[in-house]
Amino acid sequence: MTALTQRCRFPETRAGQALVEATIGLAIMALTWVLITHVCYMRTNHVRTVMAARHAAWLMGHKADYGAATGSFFFDNGVSLAGISEQTLPLSAVGKSWGGSGGAKLATVSFGMSPDDLETTDIFPFALLRTEIPFMPSMVLTNYLSVQSFSAWPDDVDNTWTDRGDALAGVISEIVKSIGGALEWLGSLF
Numbered sequence: 001m002t003a004l005t006q007r008c009r010f011p012e013t014r015a016g017q018a019l020v021e022a023t024i025g026l027a028i029m030a031l032t033w034v035l036i037t038h039v040c041y042m043r044t045n046h047v048r049t050v051m052a053a054r055h056a057a058w059l060m061g062h063k064a065d066y067g068a069a070t071g072s073f074f075f076d077n078g079v080s081l082a083g084i085s086e087q088t089l090p091l092s093a094v095g096k097s098w099g100g101s102g103g104a105k106l107a108t109v110s111f112g113m114s115p116d117d118l119e120t121t122d123i124f125p126f127a128l129l130r131t132e133i134p135f136m137p138s139m140v141l142t143n144y145l146s147v148q149s150f151s152a153w154p155d156d157v158d159n160t161w162t163d164r165g166d167a168l169a170g171v172i173s174e175i176v177k178s179i180g181g182a183l184e185w186l187g188s189l190f
Helices: 003-007 015-061 067-071 126-130 164-189
Strands: 082-089 104-112 146-154
Touching: 015 067, 015 082, 015 104, 015 126, 015 146, 067 082
Parallel strands: none
Antiparallel strands: 082 104, 104 146
16 A cells, blocks of 8 residues: 555545546547438438439429429428529530530539538438537538539430431441541541
């Protein structure tokens, strides 16, 4: 025994230190769980915005209703967290190698919410970000509350071949264009 413990009434223990370490450790584990849950959820929905944007652009090219279709790509949150916008690009903005004869429909699909909406939401996992864990910083990821993707589709995508003669003429036209491009490339070598 040391001289200090001989004079003290109670023996020396480390119970307080273990309790403090457990409290900090549990807070770090809770923070990690909340952040990993949110990041995985948003990454999954980012992939879903890519699919929804491609599908919406295709529907825009076909001049069909695309509004309700985008909500089907996301889990149980529905269309309330998903937004879509349409833009028509001219042929000059799309480029010479574009397959269509006109411009393109550009669909932008976003998923998520603004930091102002975070205070009143009860949608999982956004509601977890309001949790205040002792000894830990704020969990509001203001730059990762929403994700967005875009896709373009030819404006005249619904101009398809309807009979065998159109199909044959279209195929022959593409073959002639390919041969012309190959001959032009060969001519540039000499």
